[in-house]
Amino acid sequence: MSRREGSLDPQADSSISPLPHLEAKIRQTHSLARLLTKYAEQLLQEYVQHQGDPFGRPGFSPPRLPVAGLSAPAPGHAGLPAPERLRLDAAALTALPPLLDVVRRRQAELNPRAPRLLLRLEEAARQARALGAAVEAVLAALGADETRGPRPEPAVVATNAAAAAPDAGVFPAKVLGLRVCGLYREWVSRTEGDLGQLVPGGPA
Amino acid sequence: MPAGRSGPAAQSARRPPLLLPLLLLCVLGAPRAGSGAHMAVISPQDPTLLIGSSLQATCSVHGDPPGATAEGLYWTLNGRRLAPELSRVLNTSTLALALANLNGSRQQSGDNLVCHARDGSILAGSCLYVGLPPEKPFNISCWSKNMKDLTCRWTPGAHGETFLHTNYSLKYKLRWYGQDNTCEEYHTVGPHSCHIPKDLALFTPYEIWVEATNRLGSARSDVLTLDILDVVTTDPPPDVHVSRVGGLEDQLSVRWVSPPALKDFLFQAKYQIRYRVEDSVDWKVVDDVSNQTSCRLAGLKPGTVYFVQVRCNPFGIYGSKKAGIWSEWSHPTAASTPRSERPGPGGGACEPRGGEPSSGPVRRELKQFLGWLKKHAYCSNLSFRLYDQWRAWMQKTHKTRNQDEGILPSGRRGTTRAFT
Numbered sequence: 001m002s003r004r005e006g007s008l009d010p011q012a013d014s015s016i017s018p019l020p021h022l023e024a025k026i027r028q029t030h031s032l033a034r035l036l037t038k039y040a041e042q043l044l045q046e047y048v049q050h051q052g053d054p055f056g057r058p059g060f061s062p063p064r065l066p067v068a069g070l071s072a073p074a075p076g077h078a079g080l081p082a083p084e085r086l087r088l089d090a091a092a093l094t095a096l097p098p099l100l101d102v103v104r105r106r107q108a109e110l111n112p113r114a115p116r117l118l119l120r121l122e123e124a125a126r127q128a129r130a131l132g133a134a135v136e137a138v139l140a141a142l143g144a145d146e147t148r149g150p151r152p153e154p155a156v157v158a159t160n161a162a163a164a165a166p167d168a169g170v171f172p173a174k175v176l177g178l179r180v181c182g183l184y185r186e187w188v189s190r191t192e193g194d195l196g197q198l199v200p201g202g203p204a
Numbered sequence: 205m206p207a208g209r210s211g212p213a214a215q216s217a218r219r220p221p222l223l224l225p226l227l228l229l230c231v232l233g234a235p236r237a238g239s240g241a242h243m244a245v246i247s248p249q250d251p252t253l254l255i256g257s258s259l260q261a262t263c264s265v266h267g268d269p270p271g272a273t274a275e276g277l278y279w280t281l282n283g284r285r286l287a288p289e290l291s292r293v294l295n296t297s298t299l300a301l302a303l304a305n306l307n308g309s310r311q312q313s314g315d316n317l318v319c320h321a322r323d324g325s326i327l328a329g330s331c332l333y334v335g336l337p338p339e340k341p342f343n344i345s346c347w348s349k350n351m352k353d354l355t356c357r358w359t360p361g362a363h364g365e366t367f368l369h370t371n372y373s374l375k376y377k378l379r380w381y382g383q384d385n386t387c388e389e390y391h392t393v394g395p396h397s398c399h400i401p402k403d404l405a406l407f408t409p410y411e412i413w414v415e416a417t418n419r420l421g422s423a424r425s426d427v428l429t430l431d432i433l434d435v436v437t438t439d440p441p442p443d444v445h446v447s448r449v450g451g452l453e454d455q456l457s458v459r460w461v462s463p464p465a466l467k468d469f470l471f472q473a474k475y476q477i478r479y480r481v482e483d484s485v486d487w488k489v490v491d492d493v494s495n496q497t498s499c500r501l502a503g504l505k506p507g508t509v510y511f512v513q514v515r516c517n518p519f520g521i522y523g524s525k526k527a528g529i530w531s532e533w534s535h536p537t538a539a540s541t542p543r544s545e546r547p548g549p550g551g552g553a554c555e556p557r558g559g560e561p562s563s564g565p566v567r568r569e570l571k572q573f574l575g576w577l578k579k580h581a582y583c584s585n586l587s588f589r590l591y592d593q594w595r596a597w598m599q600k601t602h603k604t605r606n607q608d609e610g611i612l613p614s615g616r617r618g619t620t621r622a623f624t
Binding site (some may be wrong): 050051052053054055057060061062063110111112113168170171172175177 | 250282283310311315317325329330
């Protein structure tokens with residue numbers, strides 16, 4: 001792999017060639033991220049459909065409440081070194097499954113006759129875990145996995161669960177679910193972009 | 205202002221349970237001014253109401269950001285802005301709303317009532333559940349597959365749509381003793397069905413009923429009492445074979461096997477056959493096939509592909525006096541009748557194999573004629589078998605004549621010769 005912007009090691013020595021399997025791993029993980037980006041978009045569409053108007057309408061802009069333990073990719077994310085970006089991606093993908101589970105449980109009460117939505121939420125949690133593990137495997141292969149991103153504290157996840165609990169208002173629960181599905185889409189898409197820059201022959 | 209309540213079954217309005225989400229926001233840090241759904245509180249939160257009732261709601265703005273007042277606030281319901289005349293400012297920080305004659309909820313997750321700031325940003329939301337209590341479910345029907353399980357189906361209350369999620373629960377108990385049990389496997393044969401897979405007693409009646417519950421109330425069906433043995437069905441007969449009957453152009457022979465799961469109990473099984481021409485959707489049903497595993501279809505069109513199906517009714521198991529329940533039809537089996545130049549007859553009926561007379565009108569008359577002949581003309585060796593042999597001979601003769609004379613136009617009959 002030639003030295004270029006976005007290369008895996010900012011101080012890459014051109015005499016060191018990456019293992020062949022690393023390229024394969026990156027390509028594979030990138031393909032997975034691309035597929036999951038499409039699924040995440042479908043999940044979002046399915047979600048807003050079942051919450052009713054104005055969810056899903058153009059211009060609908062509920063407050064972007066912070067979700068405990070997870071935030072959207074920062075504006076400066078793209079400017080970070082590749083390993084740091086991947087670490088943040090992996091951390092976010094690890095934080096997403098319990099949030100998606102919270103949303104699924106609440107939607108099981110609000111929309112019990114929406115099996116496809118509930119299935120997509122369940123699958124999204126599994127997919128996020130799988131992609132997170134794949135990104136961590138890439139980081140390990142790069143030798144850059146020594147520091148892991150922040151994990152949501154159990155208490156913080158519990159707080160999210162409380163916000164979506166049956167006693168909490170239905171409207172805030174709908175908004176929380178929209179936020180989580182949106183974050184899932186943003187992070188999967190971000191991961192696809194970050195891996196795309198590492199794919200040999202991909203965009204610099 | 206309290207919400208309008210109507211009907212004894214309507215749930216009471218809940219106090220706004222927004223303290224917990226507010227706590228969440230305090231832990232995380234206050235949002236920017238005017239950016240949070242929790243900058244105001246709607247009361248009531250998530251009320252349940254009867255269709256046609258009224259709702260009085262309020263949107264109370266918090267003191268942050270400073271200067272936030274009720275002026276300029278407005279309401280939307282399911283994304284549609286509500287007319288200003290439905291709202292009024294109660295005080296500097298509270299906007300009230302009065303809705304009358306509410307329609308049923310548009311989605312099961314609740315109608316979205318939202319309070320907006322002047323700039324359109326969302327301050328708070330509440331979900332309305334407007335609907336009807338469930339009506340009594342009815343028309344419960346149940347069947348047991350091979351006496352091993354029980355599946356029941358029912359029709360929801362008379363008007364069906366309640367606009368609210370309505371939960372249906374099938375309950376059952378032994379009539380003379382035992383506790384209530386609840387069926388657990390739902391939607392097995394449609395949206396209003398349930399399957400009880402095991403642990404069912406025979407020779408003793410069960411009581412079965414359905415309970416419907418939603419946010420506005422509940423309803424219970426009448427009780428159905430049945431014995432499992434009276435509602436037995438079985439699998440379709442396997443190994444259905446359809447074949448030609450020699451060269452007879454208007455007949456097909458159908459054979460099948462008794463359903464194996466009940467083979468030791470089917471002393472009085474009834475069968476039905478249905479058949480249709482390949483490119484038709486109209487089935488003809490042969491009803492009178494009792495306790496046999498073969499049948500001959502007659503009066504068919506020559507040179508035609510037929511699809512045939514068979515089903516079984518295992519009535520009378522263990523002395524049950526009830527009718528039993530027909531199985532599903534077997535997979536279609538196809539066969540074709542031999543070709544003929546002559547136009548074939550139209551209808552058909554089932555004939556037992558072995559040349560015995562059937563119930564078809566033509567053959568019935570023939571039977572009578574043969575009977576008369578035997579009596580009056582001393583033709584002791586006349587029989588239907590002989591008649592079928594004659595027909596097969598006629599076909600062969602006709603085909604040979606066609607080959608000698610060239611192909612006849614359709615509809616033209618060849619000369620027949622009496623068979624002596």
